[in-house]
Amino acid sequence: xxxxxxxxxxxxxxxxxxxxxxxxxxxxxxxxxxxxxxxxxxxxxxxxxxxxxxxxxxxxxxxxxxxxxxxxxxxxxxxxxxxxxxxxxxxxxxxxxxxxxxxxxxxxxxxxxxxxxxxxxxxxxxxxxxxxxxxxxxxxxxxxxxxxxxxxxxxxxxxxxxxxxxxxxxxxxxxxxxxxxxxxxxxxxxxxxxxxxxxxxxx
Numbered sequence: 001x002x003x004x005x006x007x008x009x010x011x012x013x014x015x016x017x018x019x020x021x022x023x024x025x026x027x028x029x030x031x032x033x034x035x036x037x038x039x040x041x042x043x044x045x046x047x048x049x050x051x052x053x054x055x056x057x058x059x060x061x062x063x064x065x066x067x068x069x070x071x072x073x074x075x076x077x078x079x080x081x082x083x084x085x086x087x088x089x090x091x092x093x094x095x096x097x098x099x100x101x102x103x104x105x106x107x108x109x110x111x112x113x114x115x116x117x118x119x120x121x122x123x124x125x126x127x128x129x130x131x132x133x134x135x136x137x138x139x140x141x142x143x144x145x146x147x148x149x150x151x152x153x154x155x156x157x158x159x160x161x162x163x164x165x166x167x168x169x170x171x172x173x174x175x176x177x178x179x180x181x182x183x184x185x186x187x188x189x190x191x192x193x194x195x196x197x198x199x200x201x202x203x
Contacts, residue, residue, distance in 0.1 A: 002042045002043070002044070002087075002107065003044075003085045003086040003087060004042055004043055004044065004085050004086070004087040004088065004089055004107070004110070004132070005043050005044055005045045005046070005047070005083050005084065005085045005087075005088055005089070006036070006039035006040070006042075006043030006045065006046035006047070006088075006089045006090075006091070007046070007047055007048075007049050007063070007079035007082070007083070007088055007089070007090045007091070008032055008035050008036065008039075008046065008047070008048050008049065008060070008091050008092075008093050009049050009050060009072065009075040009076075009079070009090065009091065009092045009093060009129060010022040010032065010048050010049065010050055010093045011049060011050020011065055011074075011075055021093055021094045021183060021184075022048075022058075022093045024096075024183065024189055026096055026192065026193055026196050027193070027196060027197060027200060030058070031093055031094065031095075031096030031183065032048065032058055032060070032093050033058075034096045034097075034098075034196075035091050035093065035095065035096060035098055036060060037100075038098050038099050038100045038102070038103060039089055039091065039100075039103060040100075041100045041103070041104065042089065042100070042103050042104060042107055043089055044085060045061075046060060047060055047061045047062065047063050047079075047082065048060050048061065048062045048063065049062075049063045049065070049075050049078050049079045049082075049090075050062075050063070050064065050065040050074075050075050050078060063078050063079065063082045064078065065078045066078050066081060067146055070146065070151060071151045071152070072092075072128070072129060072151075072152070072153050073142065073145065073146065073150065073151050073152055073153055073155070073156065074146070074151075075090075076090060076128075076133065076138075076142055076153060076156065077139070077142045077143065077146060079133075080133060080135055080138055080139040080142060081139060083135045083139075084135075085135065086134065086135060086136075087110055087132050087133065087134055087135060088132070088133045088135055088138075089103060089106075089107075089131075089132050090129065090130075090131060090132075090133060091129065091130050092129035092130065094182055094183045094184060094188075095127075095129070095130050095179075095180060095181070095182060095183075096181075096183060096192055096196070097175070097178045097179055097180075097181050097192060097195060097196065098130060098179055099173070099174070099175065099179065101173045101174060102119075102130075102170065102173060102176075102179050105165075105169070105170060105173060106119060106131070106132055106165060107132065109132075109163045109165055110132045110134075110163075113161050114134070114161050114162065114163040115133070115134040115137045115138055115141075115160035115161045115162065116128075116131055116132065116133050116134065116138060116156075116157055116160055116161070116162045116163065117131055117132040117162075117163045117165060118131040118157060118162055118163070118164055118165065119131065119165045119167070119170060119179075119180070120164055120165060120166050120167050121167060121180040122167050122177065122180070126154075126157070126164065127180050128153035128154070128156070128157055129153065130179075130180065134160075137160055138156065138160060141156055141159045141160050142156055144159075145159065175199055178195050178199075181195065
């Protein structure tokens with residue numbers, strides 16, 4: 001078994017969606033269920049981070065945020081604090097089109113001297129909420145940043161050794177162009193449902 005645990009961040013406000021993104025259904029499965037299935041081949045355990053009480057409908061164990069309303073960095077901190085493996089694979093619940101092939105490819109880069117493995121999207125932006133974090137070093141760095149009133153994952157990536165995985169290193173994987181479709185709005189939701197339905201028909 002790989003020395004990694006999976007964590008799905010579900011504590012966002014979902015203000016643009018108008019409903020809890022963690023509970024959105026895609027052909028009968030929630031995005032959380034799809035992400036968990038993609039993580040399981042490489043993760044010894046998969047847990048949620050920051051679920052609101054009314055949204056705790058998943059059988060997955062929930063890890064509460066240790067710093068409430070601290071944004072994504074707070075979610076990373078809670079996941080790293082709960083992790084007992086050397087690495088944590090941390091994914092936001094609004095990325096339902098990630099796959100086990102994506103995580104297997106990213107895991108190939110989880111080695112010394114890197115502390116994080118972060119993919120770069122087709123638009124050139126990094127995606128720190130679909131990444132691998134070395135628990136010991138990243139937890140210490142996250143605690144220092146929170147103590148200094150920092151809220152963004154970008155600050156964490158700048159303070160540790162990061163392996164940026166360019167999209168060209170992922171592009172050959174099946175459905176790579178859709179890995180980082182971010183479901184933030186009703187329009188995003190409809191697009192993601194259409195993409196997944198087409199993928200399922202093509203299988």
